[in-house]
Amino acid sequence: MTDKGVFGQRYEARIARAISYVDENPADHISLEILSSVACLSPFHFHRVFRSLTGESVREFVERRKLEHAIALANKGKSWKYAAAACGFASPISFTRSFKRVFGVPPSAFDLSAWWNKRGDRDDAHRVSSYFLRPAPPLDPEFKVELMERPAVRLAVSRAWGGYLHPERLIGAYSRLRNWAEKAGISASDGKISGASRDDPDLTPLSRCRYDFLIELPEGVLPPTHFSLTERKAGLWAVAHAKGGLDIVDRAWSTLFKSWLPASGLDLRDEPAEEVYLKLPEDIGWTEFDLLCCVPVDYPKD
Structure with a gap:
């Protein structure tokens, strides 16, 4: 991720609109042309600005967000087949291919703890917070919600x-x-x-x-x-x-x-x-x- 500076501040809101579109429409086919239209930029300029601000290509970002949404659905008890369809993948085969490319294993073999141990920023994640790796604390009766x-x-x-x-x-x-x-x-x-x-x-x-x-x-x-x-x-x-x-x-x-x-x-x-x-x-x-x-x-x- 590069420092955005004046260039980033100029286009940040436009790119944010495109990112929100991806997050809000996981089931849709999302193309460069659609996102550039949402951002009111030409496809050529949009792709360059998007990568500059996010550090990812449009394809990489869309694929990753769809897969993360699919994992969230699976964690709620939905089947991988349901998650693949709900996230706009054309077939279980294309979903499995994308999943393996991003997470290194097919969805049926995905284990969050094992993936954590292999991820490149694991040491940084440990330094930032151990929240995600801790077991659930006892529910203190004094904890007010x-x-x-x-x-x-x-x-x-x-x-x-x-x-x-x-x-x-x-x-x-x-x-x-x-x-x-x-x-x-x-x-x-x-x-x-x-x-x-x-x-x-x-x-x-x-x-x-x-x-x-x-x-x-x-x-x-x-x-x-x-x-x-x-x-x-x-x-x-x-x-x-x-x-x-x-x-x-x-x-x-x-x-x-x-x-x-x-x-x-x-x-x-x-x-x-x-x-x-x-x-x-x-x-x-x-x-x-x-x-x-x-x-x-x-x-x-x-």
Whole structure:
């Protein structure tokens, strides 16, 4: 992943639109021409800009995201045949061929732990966090989770790529958003700013992981062109408070996802979880946190 600089800021929102299209339409045939049209760029320029910003070709990115989506479906109990069709592969044979090219084994032989041990960024992943390799912690009766309705809201997005390996990219993406919001008179207090990981580091190489900083926009306000514009849909969220160092935040996420959620009987909605900042990093630093861990869930079934 190269530094984006002015070039990247100029095209970042356009590429983000194309990436969102891939994530939202896993079953579709997604061509270079379709994505370049979504980004409002010629196919030739789109491919060059896309690789410059993401470090992957369009084909590599689309294939990887479809396969990661297929694994997520398989982890929810769907068959590989169902997952292949749901992710737009023409046949089980083409799905198996792609899967083996990316993950080194056919889907029937895929083992997450074994794949983790072979991945090239394993040592970096261990240094960043051992969250994904830890067993589920016991569900502490003192661990409080509130089910909360959150309304629909428009959001400006500042994205960092590879921030798990390069924390300065996270800080840079956050600072760009905060500096603009302050100049525009947009409040970032009272949980108006949040962060969301768009990828699962369990599957996605750390250098390809996206992390978005989001700020709620007042009615009628549009962000500058180097930020993306998105919407958080109205819905139900499971919310837990975490206050302290990274270990406290890490444990809160681990408990929420691995212990509380399975015991709750609730299903996840297909949206990213969010960290809502009750106190901003510029007020308390980047080593201590006071935030809400928010997980999107479906409404309980009657």
